[in-house]
Amino acid sequence: MYTFYNVFKCLPLIELSIKWNARPSQPYGQQHLNEPLLDHREGQLFLTEAFKVILEEVLCKGTDVNEKVCEWREPEELATLLDLELREYGEQQHQLLQRVRDVAKYSVKTNHPRFFNQLFAGVDYHALTGRFLTEALNTSQYTYEVAPVFVLMEDEVLSKLRSLVGWAQGDGIFCPGGTMSNMYAMNLARYRAFPEVKLKGQWALPRLAVFTSQESHYSVMKAAAFQGIGTENVFKVNVDDRGCMITDDLSEKIELAKSQGAVPFLVHATSGTTVQGAFDPLEPIADICDRQGLWMHVDCNYVTMFVIRADSVTWNPHKMMLTGLQCSAILLKDTTDLLKRCHSADATYLFQQDKFYDMSLDTGDKSIQCGRKVDCLKLWLMWKAVGSQGLEERVDRAFAHTRYLVEKMMKREGFQLIGKPEFVNVCFWFIPPSLRGKENSPDYQDRLSKVAPVIKERMIKQGTMMVGYQPLGGRVNFFRMIVISPQLSYQDMTFFLDEIERLGNNL
């Protein structure tokens, strides 16, 4: 049923391939002006050849445990290897194809089963198909006119995501990343509290106050700076050992803000903090928000939560759900068209009011952007491929792997957990033999803080795996292992522990 015949019908590939390689270099632009500047057949041939390179280098080799995760080069050397300079004249097709190979070769293989470095990892081929199709179709998500399929699809996907949160109705939009989704929440919360802000600006408002935990994502600070609220008006609520917000302290911080003359309007809670994977206690927070009349936003990094009492939720399928960057949604409980009222600018050249179809389908004015990339297709196609059940199974597997890793870690000398993981984040110190039993030495913390950076440098230079580290609160540098990719097996967990030992045992 699926053979090369289809593709041959449209592009006699082998024949062209011969012509192409035999053709002498032709300066760009010697065509006649009354003919198109672009040779579609040649372009499609290049794309097809490049597709094979991508398949081989990025998706086959790049996911093979026998290949390196990264091919480290010093910046100066890499710049020379890549020959980045943009010049007056174009290059030949075989040179360009080599550039595709080079970019692939020296890029980090985030699809590799030993890439544990960020909150994304691994590849889903149906999502990737959706991304290729999105790129080829190249449209913008603003009107039904130019994006009929994607306007309806975004609506359906958002509705499904809301149902997971527990809302039968509501609103929402896909944003270019989680920070942008969090910024939407901040703007909506401010607008609900002070609708005049849109017209008059923050200048006409009192000093505002936002509340979030000490371990929430730094995007809250970025949002406060960017949106004119000010970073000192973000009140950082204390957390417990696990990194969860202490609600008594939230109440106290609210009173503190009021005593300074600031007006509280938003609590930014986190379900799955960036480092420890901690979950703020949502029910007590919702009680406080209810009592105080505050907007409750929940930043769901990894998986969406049943948080029916929140006003808004950020969910990032580009993390644990493997859709690929970028895929983030802001979900709203609101049914009063707040999103559009807050953001609309009513541009007549785009949102004409005399169209022949239902103009409520032109959803672009809900966005702060004009042109907006289609981010729903990759998630939709993946969901169609594996079903809700398949997505759930991925999360279950990540939990199973995490439990396995934690058990093994507790049995190995030299691995010291930072508390028991609440989620898929396993935070730990590796104590090299030379430091074991020296916990009371005055330079212990200082020496321990230098262990993770050296192990990290070694793994990157050898290309065997990648995992992140950081200091946090009073704790010196520790590793943050994230078990997120469904490609993983128990063998990968064992490899991880062995490799940390191998790289760090002589420190």
Place this chain on the structure above:
Amino acid sequence: MYTFYNVFKCLPLIELSIKWNARPSQPYGQQHLNEPLLDHREGQLFLTEAFKVILEEVLCKGTDVNEKVCEWREPEELATLLDLELREYGEQQHQLLQRVRDVAKYSVKTNHPRFFNQLFAGVDYHALTGRFLTEALNTSQYTYEVAPVFVLMEDEVLSKLRSLVGWAQGDGIFCPGGTMSNMYAMNLARYRAFPEVKLKGQWALPRLAVFTSQESHYSVMKAAAFQGIGTENVFKVNVDDRGCMITDDLSEKIELAKSQGAVPFLVHATSGTTVQGAFDPLEPIADICDRQGLWMHVDCNYVTMFVIRADSVTWNPHKMMLTGLQCSAILLKDTTDLLKRCHSADATYLFQQDKFYDMSLDTGDKSIQCGRKVDCLKLWLMWKAVGSQGLEERVDRAFAHTRYLVEKMMKREGFQLIGKPEFVNVCFWFIPPSLRGKENSPDYQDRLSKVAPVIKERMIKQGTMMVGYQPLGGRVNFFRMIVISPQLSYQDMTFFLDEIERLGNNL
């Protein structure tokens, strides 16, 4: 040199294809827990089959003048055809492949030579290759650690773009769209004028004032609302008939703002307005900004300009340069690290200060985003393919086509230009025979305003072409034809005029 051998080495495609089609439906997740959840070979096979569909449906048929630009369906019918619902269980591969076909079929073909509807159109195959490679590599642009190639590449591309503006040094960053780039400019301008805004918020500042022309992009209003400046603090400067800012009125509006107690800080000029393609007079505006100490931003929609006196420039290669959405850069003359000082949050989990390489390469903290999509590769690869000379030729050709279209239009009865185009935007009314010579009838404007919507409806329903219309200022609905794609030929211009006549002659 390039045969199917390479791809076979990695994936025995035909053999798998047979297995795949013969295999009975298998519920997702019956694999053992100690094996990866993902079958790479099956995934790669699907991706390869989908690639062929994309090639055939989107890139061959989708660029063929004998095929439709769009396949109009009423929203209810389309929703049914697409079967959008997300369910509990996954589907079989052949069903999913049909979904890829369906999404392609009912999507608008923005690569089609008769798509004139937006400020983007057409496909560049090298840029598209860059986009596929970006998607497959799936990394985030924040650190050299996870994006070594793209950190260096973004720097090189930005440097090249700055050189086109006329700056030997400076700064910049790729943003998810032109609106976001404009927002960066507004935030930087505010921060330079009042650095305390980052910490204290707009609350501690006086009322601010922004100046932009009546025909600038609506993103200025969106930015003012989103960033806490307020839309009423955007002073709209009058334009002349062509849509260019009147600088005398700019001076007057600045005095008006001051008289109201507002503090001017930013002039947002436009090179190539959205509808008319008008160019604000940059030198006189720069004089005023110099005298008043205001930040001068230039929003370059289509092509970058030599605007050495500006403080910042937005340039959107995803428009006239055909890179595909999203590709927008904010360019800065600043050499004092303003971008980072304004936006940094110093997250220790990402921007560790004890790395083994030059940490100034971790450019992510310049961004308001955390995870940031790689947007430089598509532009870089296209530039390598055609050279600066090839990019210039595209612009030259667009101008040549515009001149040709305007000449033909002036000779045809019923086509009435809205002034002489300054750029590639050809704005005009089509006067159907029934309205010709009736300019003095009391209902002329009203009847004329209804012409464009009907012609638009007809062209969409027949799928022959797509072009935008809008009212503007005191003018009733007129068409905006954008000659942007290098695929076009003079024949396409003739077709355009014939088709408007065919669709509108009986109105």
